[in-house]
Amino acid sequence: MIKNCQYLLLLLCLLSSTLITAQEDKGSFTGGFQTSANVFIRDSLIGAFNIPQYDSGLFGVQSWLDLGYNLNGFDLSVRFDMFNNSNLLNPNDSYTDEGVGRWHIEKRMEKLSIKIGHIYDQIGSGIIYRAYEERPLLIDNALYGGRLIYRLSDEWELKAFAGRQRFLFSEYEPTIKGATLEGFIDLGDPEKDRHLTLAPGIGMVNRTLNQEAVNQIGSSIRNYVEEQRFGLKRNTFAYSLYNTVHYGSLSWYAEAAYKSGESFFNPFKELILSDGSTTDGRWVREAGTVFYSSLSYAGNGLGITVEGKRTENFEFRADPQLTLLRGLITYIPPMNRNNTYRLTARYSPATQLLSEQAFQVDVKYRWNKKLTTLVNVSTINSLEGEKLYREIYTELFYKYSRKLQLKGGLQMVNYNQELYEVKPGVPLVETITPYVDILYKIGRKKSLRFESQLMFIGEDEKAGFKQDYGNWVFALLELNLAPHWSFVASDMYNSSAGKNTPTNADGEKQLLHYPRFDIYYTQKTNRFSLSYIKQVEGIVCSGGICRLEPAFSGFNFTLNSTF
Amino acid sequence: MKNSIIYLFGLLLVLYSCNEIETPIPGPIEVPDGRVIMIEELTGVSCTPCAAASAILNDILINADGAVVAYGIHGIFQSEPRTESKYDFRNPDAEELELFLREFGKPAASFNRTESSTGSLVEPQPASWQASVDQELVKPQVADIVIISTYDEATRRVDIDVTVRSIESIPGPINLVVAISESNLIDPQSSPSGDILDFKHKHVLKKLLTSITGDPIASSGLSSGESVPGTYSYTIPEEFNGEWIPENMEITAFITADDRNGEIQQAAQIHVIE
Structure with a gap:
């Protein structure tokens, strides 16, 4: 807390001195506030119980207040975070803390920018380094340190940074350093419309483990048999070479990343135990690679994007002992469509860091002013050829009149639930989901929207039921009264029982409404x-980063404000 | 000129990653004589990665040579029996303990109930369990626990006498936890390659004879050399289907100190029938 007060005082001092020295330019002051409060109502039937909020806490809230001030090339920012009995950090637990979650001071000069504090940034597409915030998953891995950017010319820029990764109100011990050189080359004729441009970049990140972390990994491999032991290193280096080529309506991005051999836990490698028996999972020291490319075309009503990715051993964290969403330095782009409808988004694949090979094609065509169609196909396998995810998504958008718009389509998914949700022995989930979305404008300020999806799921022959929770029906009605009000009512109904559909006291499956x-x-x-809200257990993803959220039952209040 | 900058930058990056001298793997740690630590493992027969975690835990127990004792908590999450299971290891005490130690997923384990830097009571990564053990083992021994078991075959009743003797003074309230567990239970366990039908489950927590945080045995701490007794009894249910075999059962006792965040100070484990 004292540390937090010091940050605030430092910022206030700087702010006042800046104001005094530049009385004529008043600068600009901006801010934002976001809060989300939950009232938890226990519902043991849907699985909303056995966490502190349902048993005793009953109420939880998390809030963020951002303040920023910009003056004479100075950019000052501070954010206050508050978690009170919050389930955001761990959906099964309660977390309470508050304080200054982020601050920074930046000065931009003609050629040089200097920034200290908490810094969000990324190299290329983020494969070797991405520091960002994703509030729904409570990811905030800003670098706490300093960054210099020097503009060599109008086209070339050199950047270097160093610090430690933030976690809640402290930082992980290992240090992170990095540098990039990025440029822009225009090879076209300024007189012509079609330019050939390149945006090349090269980046490097170094992570140095603290001695304690090295010792802890050493403890873990100390008892390994001789052939599975390896020497320990404190430093890991990751390099990335990337480039974007633009030519007319074509755009091509390609990135190749390499990570030097580092210690990480591989759950698929065999471990020989002291008694000679074996089990799955051991520490290894191996290098990693990622190759990623995206080619897109947009013109004449046609939009095509083709993406491909190959990932091998690219687990790269602030500390290799961290798991789940914690300490991630790497961000590997997802290779599936970002679905937004309730049922089409139900089975989303999390990006795999150790072994993944994926492709995606997205084709959109505007036939005329009224009709647009879209087809998206994504396929994800492990490097060993195991089927992880398949999706075929089609969409038809028809603007019947100014008042009436129709959207509909079909989604087909194969989802490796055993891997993505660590559910043992379950079959590959197979779903077919038709959907429809109708918007009707009643007047200039009133509109009514209806959406519905039906999810048909495959059979789990071993369990004698349908897979997972079985079939679903979802319907939503939304009334918008611009500019102030919006009312939404929806229901998700478990229309046909699956293996995981809740049972009553007599052991009978209960087909519930949510x-x-x-x-x-x-x-x-x-x-x-x-x-x-009454919500079934499910995967919540953001940009390929996912976690399994338990069922929720209760009230939620949110406020988003900018000023 | 621009190309030169790129080449120079690339060269600098490569040079920067010159070979580093490897850090040697640390040797076995020095364990103070008599120091025994407690591992409470959160596991479940339907938890796929728990099979490997149990193997790692077993390896830790073998290598520790008595300095580490453990029980496995089959509580709520992924603890439901498999289709071919003979047994259901879940019980109210295990469920309560799982909620007390709570973690986002399984496997996970608590090491003397010490809090990690992230405020969690458990370490979720089995690959790091040995490191957590080492961190606890190097701490000085502050107490000694002796368990004496007297088993009556006719009544299947076991009388348990526990003596806690402090080696150095321990401030604040001290609590004693006594638990019954059973090993060598052959039953299915989920694993990445499918169910292991003949998995040998060890140290399965069956019953707590105290509350999960322990029965108070010294309200104002223990001074150096002071001893306090604790007496418990438990009637083992009738053997059924290869379960509840006294020869396979263990008694675990450990003390927690309120003034030290409820951390376990010392543990001990014996078989019901030695």
């Missing part, structure tokens, strides 16, 4: 919402 009611009120830049 209703949700939302009221949104917007007043200028403030948006309030109040919701009643």
Whole structure:
């Protein structure tokens, strides 16, 4: 807390001195506030129980207040974070803490920019380094340190940074350093429309483990048999070479990344135990690679994107002992469509860091002013050829009139639930989901939207039921009264029982409704919402980073405000 | 000129990653004589990675040569029996303990109930369990625990006498936890390659004879050399289907100190029938 106060005082001092020295330019002051509060209502039937919030806490809230001030090339920013009985860090637990979650001071000069504090940044597409914030998953891995950017010319820029990765209100011990050189080359004729441009870049990141972390890994491999032991190193280096080529309507991005041999836990490698028996999973020291490319075309009503990716041994964290979403330095782009409808988003694949080979094609064509179609195909395998994910997604958008718009399509998914959700012995989930979305504008300020999806799921022959939770029906009705009000009512109904459908006291499967009611009120830049939610357990993903969220039952209030 | 900058930058990056001298693997740690630490393993027969975690734990127990004792908590998450299971290892004490130690997933293990830097009571990564053991083992021994078991074959009743003797003074309230576990239970365990039908489950927690945080045995701490007794009894259910065999059962006792964040100070484990 004392540390936090020191940051605030430092920022205030700098702010006042800047104001005094530049009385004529008043600068600009910006801010934002976000809060989400939950009231937990125990519902043991859907699995909303056995976490502190349902048993005793009953109420949880998390809030963020961002303040920023910009003056004379100075950029000052501070963010206050508060978690009170919050389930955001661990959906099965309660977390309470508060303080200064982030601050930075930046000065931009003609050629040089200097920034200290908490820094968000990335190299290339983020494969060797990405520091970012993703609040729904409580990922905030800003670098706590310093960064210099020097502009060599109008086209070339050199960047270097060093620090430690943030975790909640402290930092992990290992240090991270990095540098990039990025440029822009225009090979076209300025007189012509079609330019050939290149945006090449080269980047490097070094992570140095603290001695304690090295010793801990050493402890773990100390008892390994001789042939599985390896020497320990404190430093790991990751390099990336990337380039974007633009020519007319074509754009091609390619990136190759290499990570030097480092210690990490590989759950698929065999470990020989002291008694000669074996088990799965051991520490190894191996190098890693990622190759990623994306080719896109947009023109004449046609939009095509083709992507490919190959990942091998690219587990890269602030400390190799960290797991799940913690300490990630790497961010490997997902290779599937970002679905938004309730049922089409139900089975989303998490990006695999050790072994993945994936392709995606997205084709969109606008036939005329009224009709647009889209097809997206994604396929993800392990490097050993194991089928992880398949998706075929089609969409048809038809603008019947100014008042009526129709959208509909079909999604087909194969999802390796055993791997993605660590559910033993379950078959590959197979779903077919037709959906429809109708928007009707009642008047200039009123509109009504209806959406519905039906999910048909495959059979789990071993269990004698349908897979996972079985079939689902989802329907939503939304009334918008611009500019202030919006009302949404929806229901997700488990129409046909699956293996995981809850059972009653007599052991009979219960086909349950999961209703949700939302009221949104917007007043200028403030948006309030109040919701009643009954939600089934499921995967929550953001950019290929996913976690399994337990069922939720209760009320939720949110406020998003910018000023 | 621009190309030169790129080449120079690339060269600098490569040079920067010159070979580093390897850090030698640390040798076995010095364990103070008599120091015994407690591992509470969160596991489950339907938890796929738990099979490997149990093997790692078993290896730790073998290598520790008595300095580490453990029981396995089959509580709520992924603890439901497999289709071919003969046994259901879940019980109310295990469920309560799992909620007390709670973690996002399994496997996970608590080492003397010490909090990690992230505030968690458990370490979720089995690959790092040996490191957690080492961190606890190097701490000085502050107490000694002696368990004496007297088993009556006719009544299947076991009388347990526990004596806690402090080696150095321990401030604040001290609590004693006594637990019954069973080993050598052959039953299916989920694993990445499918169910292992003849998996040997060890140290399965069956019953707590105290509360999960322990029965108070010294309200104002223990001074150096002071001893306190604890007496418990337990009637083992009738043998059924290869379960509840006294020869396979263990008694575990450990003390926690309220003024030290409830951390376990010392542990001991014996067989019901030695």
